[in-house]
Amino acid sequence: MLNKKNLLGKKWAEVSKKDRQALKELITNWSVKPAGTLGWKKAEVMLGGVDTKELDGQTMMSRNHPxxxxxxxxxxxxxxxxxxxxxxxxxxxxxxxxxx
Ligand SMILES: Cc1cc2nc3c(=O)[nH]c(=O)nc-3n(C[C@H](O)[C@H](O)[C@H](O)COP(=O)(O)OP(=O)(O)OC[C@H]3O[C@@H](n4cnc5c(N)ncnc54)[C@H](O)[C@@H]3O)c2cc1C
Known part of the structure; x- marks a missing residue:
């Protein structure tokens, strides 16, 4: 964007209000979308497992299989x-x- 707006090397005081606003929008709305995972070797935690509703939260005992x-x-x-x-x-x- 800096390139497109010809802002590279400019001093802040030289940047127009419109361009400052555009920069603010760009920075505050910047989002990163993960391209993928590193696979099982690097996996740190698992999804899934025994449903918490099936367990007594005080004892961790199964409600269905005491x-x-x-x-x-x-x-x-x-x-x-x-x-x-x-x-x-x-x-x-x-x-x-x-x-x-
Ligand atoms: C690479 C990595 C990095 C992680 N980093 C973090 C972190 O920074 N912070 C964080 O909060 N969590 C982290 N985690 C997640 C965390 O390690 C786990 O959530 C936590 O260790 C789970 O504890 P656990 O006792 O339930 O299972 P585990 O720690 O997996 O313990 C299960 C134990 O059972 C043993 N076992 C398996 N089958 C049998 C069997 N048939 N007979 C006898 N023993 C058996 C296993 O050898 C193992 O010792 C990380 C996990 C990984 C893999």
Missing amino acids: GLFFIGECVDVTGHLGGHNFQWAWASGFACAHSI
Whole structure:
């Protein structure tokens, strides 16, 4: 866009209000569309698993099969990156162990 609008090398004071507005629109509406994934080797968390509705959230025990417990990746819980999946694995494991 800088090229198209002939803005390369220009000082900010030399940029017209219209072009500044166009730049603002460009920056604030800039979106990135992932082209693909890195595949299984780099996959960090799984979708799917045992539905949380099937489990008692206090104990992680199956409602349909008492005595059977599911925690961590076995359950259909997917966190954003940043430790949320570890947190879920540890917290659900703790709740389950505590109840047992
Ligand atoms: C490359 C990578 C990077 C990640 N980075 C992050 C991150 O930065 N932050 C984050 O929050 N999450 C991250 N995750 C996700 C996180 O590691 C998982 O969500 C979490 O470890 C799940 O814990 P879990 O105990 O449920 O399962 P797992 O950690 O997978 O543990 C399952 C265990 O069961 C064992 N096992 C499997 N089958 C059998 C069997 N038949 N008999 C006996 N043992 C068996 C396995 O060897 C394994 O030790 C990452 C995952 C990957 C793959």
